[in-house]
Each structure stands twice: as C-alpha cells, then as structure tokens.
Amino acid sequence: MVTLTVLNGTVQHVFQVPAGSNLRRVLLDHDLSPYATLTQRANCGGRGLCATCGVWLGDAPEPTHWHDKLANQFGYPRLSCQITLEQDLTVRLIPEKWIWGGRRK
Ligand code: FES
Numbered sequence: 001m002v003t004l005t006v007l008n009g010t011v012q013h014v015f016q017v018p019a020g021s022n023l024r025r026v027l028l029d030h031d032l033s034p035y036a037t038l039t040q041r042a043n044c045g046g047r048g049l050c051a052t053c054g055v056w057l058g059d060a061p062e063p064t065h066w067h068d069k070l071a072n073q074f075g076y077p078r079l080s081c082q083i084t085l086e087q088d089l090t091v092r093l094i095p096e097k098w099i100w101g102g103r104r105k
Contacts, residue, residue: 002085005058006032007092022046023083023091024053034080036097046081053080054101058090075104 004026006013017026024046027034035043039052048065054077063069065082072078077094094101
C-alpha cells in the first residue's frame with residue numbers, strides 16, 4: 001500500500017491505496033476529479049491523449065509517457081492518467097483550470 005495525499009483547495013484527503021494503482025482512477029473513485037468542468041465528460045478516458053487530467057505533484061515519479069515528459073520539462077501539470085502509484089505521493093488538484101491548467105510560475 002502507498003499513501004496518497006490529495007490537496008483540494010484548503011481540504012486535505014489522505015488515502016491508503018494499493019501500489020500500482022492509477023492516479024486518475026483513484027481520484028475519480030474518490031470523487032476528486034482531476035478535470036475542469038468543461039472536460040468532465042470531454043476527455044480521452046485516461047489514454048494520454050487529451051492532457052485535461054493534469055494535477056500538480058509533490059515528489060513526482062519520472063515521466064514515462066511522451067506528453068507527460070513534455071509537461072514535466074516545461075512546467076505544466078502532470079497527467080494523472082499516466083501516473084502509477086508506486087510510492088507515497090502528494091497531489092494538488094487544479095480547480096482554477098479551464099481545460100489544461102497553466103504553467104508553473
Ligand atoms: S485523461 Fe486524457 S490525457 Fe489523461
């Protein structure tokens with residue numbers, strides 16, 4: 001099991017989840033959507049194509065997906081659908097995003 005901490009505005013959620021879980025799936029299963037209102041339904045379903053499932057990560061694992069590598073390189077939110085939980089992780093949702101979320105300042 002790994003500990004997943006999710007920061008949603010000023011509210012913190014802490015979960016114990018099986019190692020190997022997909023971050024996007026865990027967030028959705030706990031009603032903590034990584035999507036903006038506009039992309040709740042209009043997304044690629046976790047296939048790594050739409051880039052709308054971005055979240056900010058604490059000690060982030062190395063990206064393996066090409067788009068996630070670019071997001072990491074250029075300071076954009078990481079794709080939650082491409083994150084496998086292998087270690088404890090802190091995630092911050094981005095409630096202010098319209099579609100993709102902005103670049104880290
Ligand atoms: S859900 Fe489309 S890229 Fe993650």
